[in-house]
Amino acid sequence: MKAVMLVMDGVGDRRCASLSGQTPLEAAQAETFNELAKQGECGIMDVISPGLPNGSDTGHLALLGYNPFEVYTGRGPFEAFGAGIQLEENDIAFRCNFATVNADGMIIDRRAGRISTEEAAALGKAIEDITLKEFPDVEIIFKPTVEHRGVLVLSGKGLSDKVSDVDPHAVGVYYQPPKPLERGPKARKTARILELFLERAREVLNNHPLNQERIARGLNPANALLTRGGGHPPKLKPFHEKFGLRGAIIAGGALYKGVCRAAGFDVIEVPGATGTVNTDLNAKMEAAINALKTYDFVLVHVKGTDSASHDKDPAKKIRMIRNTSEAFSKVVEYAATENIYIVIASDHSTPVEIGEHRGDPVPVTIVGPDVRRDYVERFDEISCARGGLGRIRGIDLMPILCNYLGKMSMFGE
Ligand SMILES: [Zn+2]
Numbered sequence: 001m002k003a004v005m006l007v008m009d010g011v012g013d014r015r016c017a018s019l020s021g022q023t024p025l026e027a028a029q030a031e032t033f034n035e036l037a038k039q040g041e042c043g044i045m046d047v048i049s050p051g052l053p054n055g056s057d058t059g060h061l062a063l064l065g066y067n068p069f070e071v072y073t074g075r076g077p078f079e080a081f082g083a084g085i086q087l088e089e090n091d092i093a094f095r096c097n098f099a100t101v102n103a104d105g106m107i108i109d110r111r112a113g114r115i116s117t118e119e120a121a122a123l124g125k126a127i128e129d130i131t132l133k134e135f136p137d138v139e140i141i142f143k144p145t146v147e148h149r150g151v152l153v154l155s156g157k158g159l160s161d162k163v164s165d166v167d168p169h170a171v172g173v174y175y176q177p178p179k180p181l182e183r184g185p186k187a188r189k190t191a192r193i194l195e196l197f198l199e200r201a202r203e204v205l206n207n208h209p210l211n212q213e214r215i216a217r218g219l220n221p222a223n224a225l226l227t228r229g230g231g232h233p234p235k236l237k238p239f240h241e242k243f244g245l246r247g248a249i250i251a252g253g254a255l256y257k258g259v260c261r262a263a264g265f266d267v268i269e270v271p272g273a274t275g276t277v278n279t280d281l282n283a284k285m286e287a288a289i290n291a292l293k294t295y296d297f298v299l300v301h302v303k304g305t306d307s308a309s310h311d312k313d314p315a316k317k318i319r320m321i322r323n324t325s326e327a328f329s330k331v332v333e334y335a336a337t338e339n340i341y342i343v344i345a346s347d348h349s350t351p352v353e354i355g356e357h358r359g360d361p362v363p364v365t366i367v368g369p370d371v372r373r374d375y376v377e378r379f380d381e382i383s384c385a386r387g388g389l390g391r392i393r394g395i396d397l398m399p400i401l402c403n404y405l406g407k408m409s410m411f412g413e
Helices: 024-028 031-039 056-063 076-082 117-128 185-206 209-216 239-243 254-262 281-294 304-310 314-338 394-404
Strands: 003-008 041-046 092-101 106-109 139-144 149-155 224-231 247-250 297-302 341-345 362-367 390-393
Touching (some): 024 314, 031 362, 056 254, 076 254, 092 185, 139 185, 149 185, 149 224, 185 224, 247 254, 254 297, 297 314, 314 341, 362 394, 390 394
Antiparallel strands (some): 041 362, 092 224, 139 149
């Protein structure tokens, strides 16, 4: 028995004044999703716990059946896995931003004018060569990913993830070097390495011709790196050992690939899967159908619903829901012929009128040949609340699905 899970990032929402009191899912009237709700067992899901807003990293851990309170070690390691960096147990991975720091040391742009992926790659090349002769036992890996984003990995002995974020999440404040957050030599050493590396990086970046050129064009130079979310790689029992399912993920964004890769999934790269609203949904769905021929569990992640929510653009969110629903119909057709179970879920709510993550439950539907259907007829936050699944937690979803798939072992005799 196989299953496909569609995760629409941040799709959960609240009543919107601009939509006459409807949620974007209600307003979208997405045909395929509503049809699935009709056929399936519906509910609402507190992805982590009631009322707790969460990020996509902890959200996806929960969706995959891992308890984030036990396994989560920070976002950095997932970004690194997503960027294809293999992490060793003692490594520490950080998320990284190219940023603009002015002559007074004030951070004036956390995204360096959202420099292009190509520019970041060129700057990354120059940073790659930085070595610290003070710490010959530690390897430093920097890899730019998309636009201003990147990952930094410190690899070696005697390191600690207890160092402060350099990224203040604000502009107009002064650049602060990393500080140890615990006593002892490990955190001190790590903070010092990071401080030296970031200093060297600023020198290299300040002198880079690409930045001189940006300044000449009136653009913010990418003259500093800001780190945050440092952590050791999480210890996850591989998904296939946990549930007996071989998993694959289709996603545009590095984070989602990273969480799944950390859980032992294969990543299926789809050209045109951008991790934005302009993603090639049809290509992703085609890839999902193909993957279902080889894998037992395929997760398809769509980011655009969350991006539209952060942009506070209800019309864009509705459009993204409708487009995803339409593209997903091909997967539904294929699943029906092969008796493949379908789950529609989300990793958190991002109310579009607020533009930030909130701790509201998300709607969820499970469809399959023998699933207990209920009387819900529409896939939205309000309708699904009356469904047979009731109100579950994110971590309950995989066991409920695996019970249908015949993959749960018995408790007791
Ligand atoms: Zn988000």
